[in-house]
Amino acid sequence: MRTAFGQQFDVPDGYLNTASIGTPSMAVAEAVERAVREWRTGAGHAEEFDEPVALARRGFAELVGVEADRVAIGAAVSPLIGMVAASVPDGSRVLVAAGEFTSVSFPFAAQAGRGVTVTEAPLDEIGARAADFDVVAVSVVQSADGRIADLEALRCARASGTRVVLDVTQAAGWMPLELGWADAVAGAAYKWLLSPRGAAWMAVHPELELVPHAAGWYAGADPWSSVYGLPLRLAADARSLDTSPVWFGHVGAAVALPWLAGLDLEAVRSHCVGLADSFRAAMGLEPAGSAIVTVQRRGALGRLAEAGLVVAGRAGGARLSFHLYNTDADVTAALDALR
Template identity: 90%
Template sequence: MRTAFGQQFDVPDGYLNTASIGTPSVAVAEAVERAVREWRTGAGRADEFDESVALARRGFAALIGAETDRVAIGAAVSPLIGLVAASVPDGSRVLVAAGEFTSVSFPFAAQAGRGVTVTELPLDEVGSRAADFDVVAVSVVQSADGRIVDLEALRRARASGTRVVLDVTQAAGWMPLDLGWADAVAGAGYKWLLSPRGVAWMAVRPEWELVPHAAGWYAGADPWDSIYGLPLRLAGDARSLDTSPVWFGHVGAAVALPWLASLDLTAVRSHSVGLADSFRSGLGLEPAGSAIVSVQQPDALRRLSDAGLVVAGRAGGARLSFHLYNTEADVEAALDALCRTSRS
């Protein structure tokens, strides 16, 4: 058992895979376990999950620097970004980063029948070229290797008329964010936000009127009054984009997100990035300022896995991710696995 930032985590030594699956705190896991027990014994009530949905929604808004009434809920990032992609005008020109996570790029590429074109450019060119496009859609932190997009360049591009769509799945939770200026900001909960899979959110600026293509009962102005019959009576804010909540996912997120939002995220970033850069230094690499490290050494994934560390294989390399529950011992174990094997 580890203690980090005031919470306990039953995370094993050498777990460096938060970028794939975040490990919940004991408090998060216990909240979900209680909800499952109530379900199993017939004690659960559908309307009792509304509070969890609201708490998690507020937590996400706080983590990205947006107003709560701008945040819609979903089960994954791609359907949320799909609402954005389906709402861009015919013939829109969209810019994405080369090698971008496809939950960001595929929804726009699927609009090709309407004349929507998608251009890939290297990440370090996205900021400087964004103003040449109608929409730029990009992850704040790249999933494959942890590189960070130039947010200030994107903000300048937005001032010139470009719509900016951001995915914060690999950033929110360890990186302080102030993204209220962006047109749409989406993120999934099961990685750095330490929540169950099946919860995601998207903040949308009110002047961007997206069509609620997936509107259902939970998108209603009063969800419990919109479960039968017409007329259409949707919420007047971003809740009109809601889809029916994955209950147990929101139960966990209602504990995890408010707690994360209450932390000094500058300290969380310092801790997580400090470990990642310490690992990079041990490999002779320059600091990168990201909590994700991609190792391109031959057999790195096999070496780390054989040593009992949990990492991921991504884009031809071994991907390690350092979160608030990791320690210097995890860094040393990873370096020992790579360097000892290299020497032998």
């Protein structure tokens, strides 16, 4: 058992795979276990999940720097970004990072039948080229190797008229974020936000008009009175984009996200990046300011696995991710395995 930032985690030594699956705190796991037990015994009631949904929504809003009424819920990032992709005008030009996670790029590429074109560019060129495109869609932190997008350059591009769509799945939870200026900011629960899979959110700028293609009962102004019949009566804010919540995902997120949002995220970043950059330095790599490190060394993935460490194979290398429950001992174990 480990204690980190006031919470307990039943995370094993050498777990360096948060970028794939985050490990919940005991408080999160216990909340989900209670909800499952109530479901199993017939004691659960659908209306009782509204509060966890609202708490998690507010937590995500705080983590990305917006008001909660700008946040829509979903089950995964790609359907949320898909609403944005479906809303761009015919013939729009979209810029994405080369090797971008496909939940960001595929929704736009799927619009090719409307003349939408998607161009890939190296991540370090995205900011400079953004003004030449109608939309830029990029992860704040790249899944494959942890590189960080130039948010200030993207903010400037947005001011000049380019729509900016961001995925914070590999950033929110360890990186302080103030992204109220972006057109859309989407993120999933089950990595750095330490919640069950099945919950995702998207903050939408008031100037971005979206059609709620998947509108259902939970998108209603009063969800419990919009379960039958017409006319259309959607919420007046971003809830009009909601899809029906995956209950247990939000039960966990309702504990995890408000807790994360209440932490000193500069201290969290310092901890996570400090471990990652310490590992990088010992490997002869320059500091990168990211909590994710990918080692491009032959046999690295196998050696880490043989030593009992949990990492991921990404982009032809071994990806290590350092979150708030990791320690110097995890760094040492990884280095010992690779030496």
